[in-house]
Amino acid sequence: MADSLITVIIPIYNGEKYAKACLDNVMSQTYKHLEVIVVDDGSTDKTDEIIRGYPVKIITHPKNKGLSAARNSGIDAATGEYIHFVDVDDGINDVFYEEMVKAIVETRSDIACAGMVQKHKKYKTQRFKTQQLFTTTNDKLTITYVGKWGYVWRYLFRLDFLKKHNLRFEEGRFIEDLLFSLPAVYFSEKLVTVPKAEYRYNYSENSILTNREKNHRDKRRADKRHAKAQVLSFAKQHNFKIPGVNTGRLSYIIRKYYRNIFS
Numbered sequence: 001m002a003d004s005l006i007t008v009i010i011p012i013y014n015g016e017k018y019a020k021a022c023l024d025n026v027m028s029q030t031y032k033h034l035e036v037i038v039v040d041d042g043s044t045d046k047t048d049e050i051i052r053g054y055p056v057k058i059i060t061h062p063k064n065k066g067l068s069a070a071r072n073s074g075i076d077a078a079t080g081e082y083i084h085f086v087d088v089d090d091g092i093n094d095v096f097y098e099e100m101v102k103a104i105v106e107t108r109s110d111i112a113c114a115g116m117v118q119k120h121k122k123y124k125t126q127r128f129k130t131q132q133l134f135t136t137t138n139d140k141l142t143i144t145y146v147g148k149w150g151y152v153w154r155y156l157f158r159l160d161f162l163k164k165h166n167l168r169f170e171e172g173r174f175i176e177d178l179l180f181s182l183p184a185v186y187f188s189e190k191l192v193t194v195p196k197a198e199y200r201y202n203y204s205e206n207s208i209l210t211n212r213e214k215n216h217r218d219k220r221r222a223d224k225r226h227a228k229a230q231v232l233s234f235a236k237q238h239n240f241k242i243p244g245v246n247t248g249r250l251s252y253i254i255r256k257y258y259r260n261i262f263s
Contacts, residue, residue, distance in 0.1 A: 004101050006082045007035045007159065009074030010056075011067055015088040016046040022088045023054045031097035035080050039070040068169035068176040071152075075162065083159045085152050091200040099197040100156040107133050110188035112156040113144055114197035123259035124149060124201075128193040135190055137240050143193060146185045147231060147242035148252065150178030154199050157184065174220045175227040182231050186238065 008026055012019055026036055036056040040047055042064035051058060059073050071085060082101060086092070096114065104112040115127040126145075134140045141147060144154075165187045169176045185191060231242065241247035 003033070004082060004105060005033050005035055005080040006031070006084060006097055006101060006156070007037060007074070007078035007080030008084050008086055008097075009037050009039065009071060009078065010086045010088055011039045011041055011070030011074070012043060012047050012051070012088045013041040013064055013067075013070075014043045014045045014047060016043075016050060018089040019047055019050045022086065022091070023051065023056070025091050026086065027054065028094060029092075029097050030095050031101060034097065035078070037074045037077055039073050041065055041067070041070040066171060068171040068173065071169045071176075072171065075159075075168070078159055080159060082156050083162065084156050087153055087201075089202050090153065091202065093196075093198040093200070096197045096199070097156075099194050103131055103192045103194045103197075104156055104158070107131075107190060107192045109133065109190035109192040110158050110161040111184065111191045112197075113191060113193050114154050114156070114199050115195065116149075116151065116154050116199045116201060118201045118203075120203040123256040125259070127198070128195040130193075130195055132193050133190055134192070137186060138243070140185050140188065140191045141182075141240070142243045142248070144185055144191070145244055145252070146182050147178075148244040150175070150181045150227075151199075151201070152177040152181050153201075155181065155184070161188070173226065174223040178227045179230055182242070183234060186234075186240070 010022060026034070037059060038051045038056045039059045039061065040051065041061045057077065059077060061070065061073070075083065082104065100112045100114060103109070116125065118124040134143055162184070165183070167180060167184055170179050232246065235242050235246070244252035
């Protein structure tokens with residue numbers, strides 16, 4: 001385990017407000033065998049000045065290409081055995097990588113899944129009580145609810161697994177996580193949940209998911225429809241149902257409202 005290199009990919013676009021806290025968080029991890037790749041996606045603020053103060057690999061896009069392109073650039077440059085994506089305005093607990101790599105190595109899994117905390121949407125907070133291994137399609141899709149919560153940052157992936165299945169982020173689209181995460185979870189032979197690893201999602205104004213400008217909102221809606229159509233087509237092609245989307249919707253709705261009221 002101590003020799004397992006994890007590549008951490010951090011895309012940043014005009015992230016001077018968050019970059020220092022994010023990089024300090026990653027650098028303070030108890031697990032030190034990390035390759036940190038920061039993709040500066042055409043920032044025009046002080047992002048470049050901040051990130052050059054850290055021992056990281058820097059990829060610079062002369063112009064903003066979007067989150068998907070930045071993540072793909074990181075995948076192309078990665079040399080680790082495992083790979084993780086971090087959004088610059090979020091955080092992880094200090095044993096995140098130690099616990100994730102321990103679980104994925106011990107179980108020889110393709111994917112490790114962390115707990116996540118979302119204070120603004122309590123029903124999307126999920127903590128695992130025990131380490132469990134899942135191998136069937138329905139079990140993997142149900143425990144992660146990946147069809148509803150596509151967030152790529154909650155997973156640690158084996159890099160050669162992603163390359164084997166040619167998993168890339170679709171560029172030029174919002175809701176890009178879902179089109180990556182759901183096929184990844186489906187194709188994985190083993191997925192392990194990690195009880196002591198926690199990803200903390202922070203609600204930020206004017207992010208991809210919260211920007212209220214009309215053009216942005218219209219594109220987000222269109223891309224959400226595109227993503228849903230694509231994953232439903234993928235599920236039909238591979239003959240499975242997606243929990244919370246086209247099966248088990250009632251139990252998902254009950255969970256959603258129960259967590260919002262009683263959490």
